Amino acid sequence: MRKVLSFFIFIIFLFRVSLSQPIFFDEQPKNGTYIYGRDTDVFSIRAYATTITSASLFVKVKDPTAMWKExxxxxxxxxxxxxxxxxxxxEALLAEGKYLLYYFKVSDDSGTSYYGNETSPLEVLVDRTPPIISLASVSAQNNSYVSERKKLIFNITDPLSGVNFNATVFLFAYGNETWNSSWINLIYQNGSFIAPWNTSELPNNSTWIVYVNASDMVGNWNATRVGIFHIDNEDPEILDYYP
Structure with missing residues (x-):
């Protein structure tokens, strides 16, 4: 009798589990973060559920007159x-600095569940502005001859999503801006970004155009031209002089 009773309790437990509401997690984009707002941006939600019969995403611009779109x-x-x-x-719906409100609706065999709702939606802020790059210090003048090791220091800021520290690069292009494979990851130190540049490795009398590329956390890129430099790696010539 006890075995039969235990069996029925187990069946009831499985039945309740099968009818339990989905458990949601890992919404994308994350609530309270930033997006560019492209038509190709993917919104997603993950859920533990036995089955899902339908799911909807509801969105609108943060504006009292805006209507929810399913x-x-x-x-x-x-x-x-x-x-x-x-x-x-x-992309056409949103503008820089605007908030997008959104929530998820998921239906399964047990009914309909929500992740967020109209009164307490998730939100993200639109960021379409790349980081601002400025040259703070350089151990050489623009359009001058350089040799040996140089240090260039940059200020890179982004007021919204922030600078992606793993996507700040110092590049130098040869001649008429044909890209060369030479690039250096910037070093972040004491609030600035540093590019150590060993010009002694470059051909003598060559001309190089220097850029800094930087991205924010959303993927807005800024490529700023820093200057043009001429390489002088030739040792001085000493001539014998006989009076």
Whole structure:
């Protein structure tokens, strides 16, 4: 009798688990972060659920007069489930510095569940401005002859999503701006970005155009031309002089 009772309790437990609401996690983009707002930006949510019958993404600009727009999502049982969608016309809908509000609606056999809602939505801020790059210090003058090791120091700032410290690069191009494979990752130190440049490794009498590339956390890139430098790696010639 006890075995039969235990069996029925186990069946009831499985039935309740199968009818439990989905457990949501890992929304993309993350609530409270930044996006560029492209039509190709992917919004997604993951969920632990037995099955998902439908899912929707609701979005609107943060404006009292704006209306919620529903977008159907595609869902895949990857254990856990993954539901995603893009938003047609998103780039035209948003502008720099605007907030996008959004939430998710997912239905399964037990009913409908929400991650966020109209009164407490998730939100992201639009960032379409690249970092600002300025030259703070350089141990050589623009359009001058240089030799040996030089140090260039830059200020790179981004007021919104912030500078991506792993995507700041010092580049130097040969001659008429044909890209050379030479590049150096900038070193972040005491609030500035430093480029140690060993010009002694470059051909004598060659001319190089120097750039700094920097990205923010959303992927907005800024390529700033720093200056043009001529390489002088030739040792001085000493002539014998006989009075």
């Amino acid at each position: 977008i159907q999502m595609n869902c895949y049982n990857l254990n856990p489930w993954l539901c995603n969608a893009t938003i047609p016309g998103l």
